[in-house]
Amino acid sequence: MADTNPIKQFEIHEVAALEIAGFDLAFTNSAFFMVLATVSVTLLMALATNKRALVPGRGQSIAEILYGFVADMVRSSAGNEGLRFFPFVFTLFIFILAGNMLGMFPYFPLGIEGIGWHGFTFTSHIIVTLTLSMMVMGIVVGFGVYKNGFKFLKLFVPAGVPPVLYIIVTPIEIISFLSRPISLSVRLFANMLAGHILLKVFAGFIVMLAGAGAAWGIIGVLPFAMVIGLTALEFLVAFLQAYVFAILTCIYLNDALHPAH
Amino acid sequence: MVGVLVGALIGFLIDSFFNTLPFGLLIGTFLGFGAGTMNVVRAAKELSERASRDN
Numbered sequence: 001m002a003d004t005n006p007i008k009q010f011e012i013h014e015v016a017a018l019e020i021a022g023f024d025l026a027f028t029n030s031a032f033f034m035v036l037a038t039v040s041v042t043l044l045m046a047l048a049t050n051k052r053a054l055v056p057g058r059g060q061s062i063a064e065i066l067y068g069f070v071a072d073m074v075r076s077s078a079g080n081e082g083l084r085f086f087p088f089v090f091t092l093f094i095f096i097l098a099g100n101m102l103g104m105f106p107y108f109p110l111g112i113e114g115i116g117w118h119g120f121t122f123t124s125h126i127i128v129t130l131t132l133s134m135m136v137m138g139i140v141v142g143f144g145v146y147k148n149g150f151k152f153l154k155l156f157v158p159a160g161v162p163p164v165l166y167i168i169v170t171p172i173e174i175i176s177f178l179s180r181p182i183s184l185s186v187r188l189f190a191n192m193l194a195g196h197i198l199l200k201v202f203a204g205f206i207v208m209l210a211g212a213g214a215a216w217g218i219i220g221v222l223p224f225a226m227v228i229g230l231t232a233l234e235f236l237v238a239f240l241q242a243y244v245f246a247i248l249t250c251i252y253l254n255d256a257l258h259p260a261h
Numbered sequence: 262m263v264g265v266l267v268g269a270l271i272g273f274l275i276d277s278f279f280n281t282l283p284f285g286l287l288i289g290t291f292l293g294f295g296a297g298t299m300n301v302v303r304a305a306k307e308l309s310e311r312a313s314r315d316n
Contacts, residue, residue, distance in 0.1 A: 176296035179267040186263060
């Protein structure tokens with residue numbers, strides 16, 4: 001019978017060994033999909049923009065819509081000053097989106113030894129999403145202190161609060177600030193992990209029912225319909241989580257630009 | 262949601278530093294609850310502002 005283990009898809013495989021100063025920095029399937037995401041996005045953008053027609057073609061329209069979408073998002077949350085972070089937000093958004101969408105291929109045709117036919121979503125690993133969110137928080141803190149100096153700490157002392165309440169409000173603000181990178185990374189990771197496990201579990205039911213023999217195979221139509229629905233839902237989640245990650249990045253960057261709310 | 266965990270963790274760290282278990286943990290948990298609630302309220306406010314700006 002086919003392997004129906006729903007968490008096998010998250011296993012990390014080593015493609016090429018690499019060890020620097022005692023650290024195991026092997027090139028894995030996760031790294032491969034990150035490279036794939038970066039290369040495919042770069043190629044799409046390069047191909048879409050090399051003509052620079054006044055009346056955009058299909059490819060150029062995609063690039064222009066993506067640009068307008070992210071630029072609007074940055075402008076509406078962080079103002080015109082926030083546009084200096086446009087390259088960063090755009091890279092984050094498109095990298096996560098490409099990663100989520102590549103993860104929707106059940107079996108990506110990889111002709112590499114040790115991987116074979118393989119599906120993998122790098123955003124379903126918390127270490128990847130935590131790294132991305134720590135990068136966002138690093139930029140927020142670094143740029144906030146660079147631009148505002150000590151005024152950046154006003155973030156923890158909101159205006160318009162009776163002085164006595166600062167005893168409670170300041171710790172709450174600090175905790176809320178510290179919980180941001182965690183909630184940002186857990187949200188993306190948990191959504192991708194849960195969605196892909198759910199898909200595999202229901203797809204596994206079809207195989208199990210088909211293998212049960214007799215009339216059980218007919219009932220397999222039910223989980224099959226479910227899998228079709230869930231796949232559509234996962235595409236929505238894949239886009240939505242990339243969008244949510246990017247828009248929250250914009251909101252946090254807004255704090256770095258204007259710490260006094 | 263995560264706010265409660267972070268608050269509790271900070272409270273516990275303060276406890277283990279000053280040896281004052283369980284007070285830091287308790288206070289931290291409550292403050293974390295407040296922080297989590299505030300995050301939700303902020304997000305809701307942000308979204309409703311965005312919606313009213315679009316219309």
